[in-house]
Amino acid sequence: MATETAQMTIGEEMYERMAGSAALYERATPVVPSGVTHDSRFNGPFPIYVRRAAGSRKWDVDGNEYVDYFGGHGALLLGHCHPAITAAVVEQAQRGSHYGACHELEIRWAELVTEIVPCAEMVKFTSSGTEATLMALRLARAFTDRTRVVKMQGHFHGWHDYATIAMAPPYDQPISRGIPQELQATVTGIPAGDVAALAAELERDDVAVVILLCNGLTSEYLQQVVDLAHAHGTLVIFDEVVTGFRYAPGGAQEHFGVTPDLTTLAKILAGGYSGGAVAGRADVMRMLEFRDDPEWMRFGRIAHPGTYNANPVSAAAGVTCLEIVRDPSVQARATATADAIRTGFRDIVERRGVPARVGGWASMVPVSFESKLPARTLTERYRGAMQLNGIDPSGMQLIVSAVHTEEDVERTIAAFDATVGRLQAEGAI
Numbered sequence: 001m002a003t004e005t006a007q008m009t010i011g012e013e014m015y016e017r018m019a020g021s022a023a024l025y026e027r028a029t030p031v032v033p034s035g036v037t038h039d040s041r042f043n044g045p046f047p048i049y050v051r052r053a054a055g056s057r058k059w060d061v062d063g064n065e066y067v068d069y070f071g072g073h074g075a076l077l078l079g080h081c082h083p084a085i086t087a088a089v090v091e092q093a094q095r096g097s098h099y100g101a102c103h104e105l106e107i108r109w110a111e112l113v114t115e116i117v118p119c120a121e122m123v124k125f126t127s128s129g130t131e132a133t134l135m136a137l138r139l140a141r142a143f144t145d146r147t148r149v150v151k152m153q154g155h156f157h158g159w160h161d162y163a164t165i166a167m168a169p170p171y172d173q174p175i176s177r178g179i180p181q182e183l184q185a186t187v188t189g190i191p192a193g194d195v196a197a198l199a200a201e202l203e204r205d206d207v208a209v210v211i212l213l214c215n216g217l218t219s220e221y222l223q224q225v226v227d228l229a230h231a232h233g234t235l236v237i238f239d240e241v242v243t244g245f246r247y248a249p250g251g252a253q254e255h256f257g258v259t260p261d262l263t264t265l266a267k268i269l270a271g272g273y274s275g276g277a278v279a280g281r282a283d284v285m286r287m288l289e290f291r292d293d294p295e296w297m298r299f300g301r302i303a304h305p306g307t308y309n310a311n312p313v314s315a316a317a318g319v320t321c322l323e324i325v326r327d328p329s330v331q332a333r334a335t336a337t338a339d340a341i342r343t344g345f346r347d348i349v350e351r352r353g354v355p356a357r358v359g360g361w362a363s364m365v366p367v368s369f370e371s372k373l374p375a376r377t378l379t380e381r382y383r384g385a386m387q388l389n390g391i392d393p394s395g396m397q398l399i400v401s402a403v404h405t406e407e408d409v410e411r412t413i414a415a416f417d418a419t420v421g422r423l424q425a426e427g428a429i
């Protein structure tokens, strides 16, 4: 097998070993643009099509097994089909997927968030992280009666209009067409970690809110952001859609010991089902409340519909998941596994003498290589080669769960070794 495939490129071998996925991709492209339903699932020459998943593993339509590090885009800290979450979802689905009414599980879900997340005095559920950051920005703008938003260059907050701004170089151009110019003037991107740049923006006393991710930053900087913002009547949102319940039960804000005014949550929040939330200061969250005051109802409050907000199935999954992940040994286990992978990868990079960086935080393991190839091409080759070795990374990073095993780690390190060797042989790195 090794000698037969030695002559093949990564792409050629994928067509041979993943023929069923290639065929499904061909079927998809006439009806779905580029065949994918999330940009990050796009992968040349074709994405894998998965039929089944359990724990840390998943299987494609050709029967290939993968140790999965896509992790449901970060939602699956407890792996695929966690037995308690699956049981709760099945039971709930049999009792109704949508009541068009309030239900007890949504209260328990909100109580858990307030018990676990430091800034969370009150909670409002949405269907996704994108909706959560959209709502958090609107809440902050309404509460402060200001328009301008400061965000950090390169920080991803979903795909609504405001989140497209300052996402990728050149930072003065949004990452999508179709964003009104007028709206672009309301969001300013500054470099994360640059206190002087932040101070210069805040000085004008017209900034409603600073929104940022916490990973890659320090406690000291995060506290400076909060203190500086507050000195100018500006609110702070920590977008914890990824870091929430992953860094620590209470997310990055617990890990760094810095409390924002508002936080946005999704992914692990809903245990692998769809759901998001804004949580934070009660006085800000009360902008959403109903009052017996026609003026407030028409001109004061934030309106918030949303058919699937806190739907019973997501709430059942979320409650069950949060009851488990509130135990910090869950995050500790995932982080320890990620540390073992980091160590293994660094040994390989050193032994093979490749210019590469293995970094990350908690249970996220990003890898970068120096390469002459365009970033997208390198990612496709890396991901393809890892898949051929039985590993599915999330682009250039591994999203590690609390259920990955020692055997998974061994397989992953061996696959990385083979992948790096193959990329070297192809002249990609």
Ligand SMILES: Cc1ncc(COP(=O)(O)O)c(C=O)c1O
Residues within 6 Å of the ligand: 073, 128, 129, 130, 131, 133, 156, 157, 158, 159, 213, 239, 240, 241, 242, 266, 267, 276
């Ligand atoms: C930090 C962050 N915020 C917001 C979002 C958007 O969440 P969703 O994909 O649920 O809309 C994401 C998604 O990956 C994210 O990573």
